[in-house]
Amino acid sequence: MSENRTVWEVFIQSKNGLAHKHVGNVHAEDKIMALENARELYTRRNEGSCIWVVKSKDIISSESEDGEAFFDPSNDKMYRHPTFYTMPEGSKYI
Amino acid sequence: MNNELLTYTLRIADNSLILGQRMSEWCSKGPTLEEDIALSNISLDLFGQANGFYSYASQLDGNKSPDDLAFLRNEREFFNQQIVELENIDFGNTIVRNFLYDSYNFLFYSSLKNSKDDTLSALASKSLKEVKYHLRHSKNWLIRLGDGTEFSKEKVQKSLESIWQYTHDMFSMDEIDNKMYRLNIGVNNSNLKVEWDRIINETLIEAKLVRPKDGYNAKGGKNGMHTEHLGFLLAEMQFLQRAYPNAKW
Numbered sequence: 001m002s003e004n005r006t007v008w009e010v011f012i013q014s015k016n017g018l019a020h021k022h023v024g025n026v027h028a029e030d031k032i033m034a035l036e037n038a039r040e041l042y043t044r045r046n047e048g049s050c051i052w053v054v055k056s057k058d059i060i061s062s063e064s065e066d067g068e069a070f071f072d073p074s075n076d077k078m079y080r081h082p083t084f085y086t087m088p089e090g091s092k093y094i
Numbered sequence: 095m096n097n098e099l100l101t102y103t104l105r106i107a108d109n110s111l112i113l114g115q116r117m118s119e120w121c122s123k124g125p126t127l128e129e130d131i132a133l134s135n136i137s138l139d140l141f142g143q144a145n146g147f148y149s150y151a152s153q154l155d156g157n158k159s160p161d162d163l164a165f166l167r168n169e170r171e172f173f174n175q176q177i178v179e180l181e182n183i184d185f186g187n188t189i190v191r192n193f194l195y196d197s198y199n200f201l202f203y204s205s206l207k208n209s210k211d212d213t214l215s216a217l218a219s220k221s222l223k224e225v226k227y228h229l230r231h232s233k234n235w236l237i238r239l240g241d242g243t244e245f246s247k248e249k250v251q252k253s254l255e256s257i258w259q260y261t262h263d264m265f266s267m268d269e270i271d272n273k274m275y276r277l278n279i280g281v282n283n284s285n286l287k288v289e290w291d292r293i294i295n296e297t298l299i300e301a302k303l304v305r306p307k308d309g310y311n312a313k314g315g316k317n318g319m320h321t322e323h324l325g326f327l328l329a330e331m332q333f334l335q336r337a338y339p340n341a342k343w
Contacts, residue, residue, distance in 0.1 A: 026128055027126060027127075028128065029238070030238075032234055033238075036132065036230075036231065036234070037128035037129075037132070040128060040135055041128060041131060044135065
């Protein structure tokens with residue numbers, strides 16, 4: 001059984017309209033089982049309204065050595081942050 | 095009427111409790127970590143369902159608590175179907191047993207949901223959501239195992255042949271069943287057979303398994319007649335309450 005088992009990354013949407021958040025991973029042989037295993041492991045306490053599973057090997061990640069080139073240039077660009085606005089009262093999830 | 099309703103409710107509760115206890119035996123022994131949790135979750139669902147039906151039975155009884163009903167009755171006083179007390183043996187065998195039973199249980203609760211008895215109806219609606227998932231779990235695994243390797247196929251086909259004799263009693267109707275059905279409280283079990291056959295046949299085709307021929311019909315669970323397996327299960331489950339009466343967590 002174990003030779004076919006792949007690792008899947010699990011993303012849970014806690015509420016309609018919110019983004020799916022990465023919560024961890026599961027082992028499974030196929031996509032149906034991946035979804036069911038994710039349900040068993042990560043939504044036992046009523047955490048979710050939707051689950052995504054993605055094969056870990058299908059995720060393309062940036063390399064840590066690229067960190068400088070990828071992220072440092074935004075350090076001094078204050079104007080990219082919406083800090084000049086006042087938040088309307090009562091707005092959530094911004 | 096109260097006595098019959100009590101027995102009827104106990105039958106449902108006992109099915110859930112005994113299968114829940116069987117499934118709990120998988121805890122820490124599942125084939126994988128994920129499956130271990132899945133099987134234990136199913137067990138907990140079933141204990142929850144049993145608790146609901148025992149609470150109602152306790153009310154109807156007026157004397158015994160739900161715990162008394164679970165822990166202080168003997169084999170012959172349990173009214174569960176024999177199929178739920180069968181030993182797990184191995185993962186494939188457990189899946190076959192659960193698939194055959196889950197298919198029935200799904201149809202049973204779907205029908206009990208319309209009961210005139212408000213409590214039974216509410217308990218059925220609540221249980222139905224969980225049982226839908228149990229069926230999905232056992233059905234998907236049966237398809238994987240049947241349409242898996244030669245070895246897995248052979249094993250589940252054998253389990254199917256040996257468990258089949260315990261499926262007939264799911265659809266039987268005795269005096270109590272008939273009376274509850276006439277009062278629009280209980281389910282007409284024999285009416286569930288057509289739909290059960292459809293689920294079973296479709297799934298077996300997809301799983302590339304062969305439907306066993308009907309033969310010997312093991313029956314009597316609902317009247318307290320059991321296989322030799324139930325006594326051992328009860329001995330383990332009831333040990334603490336029997337050895338240390340009224341022990342509390």
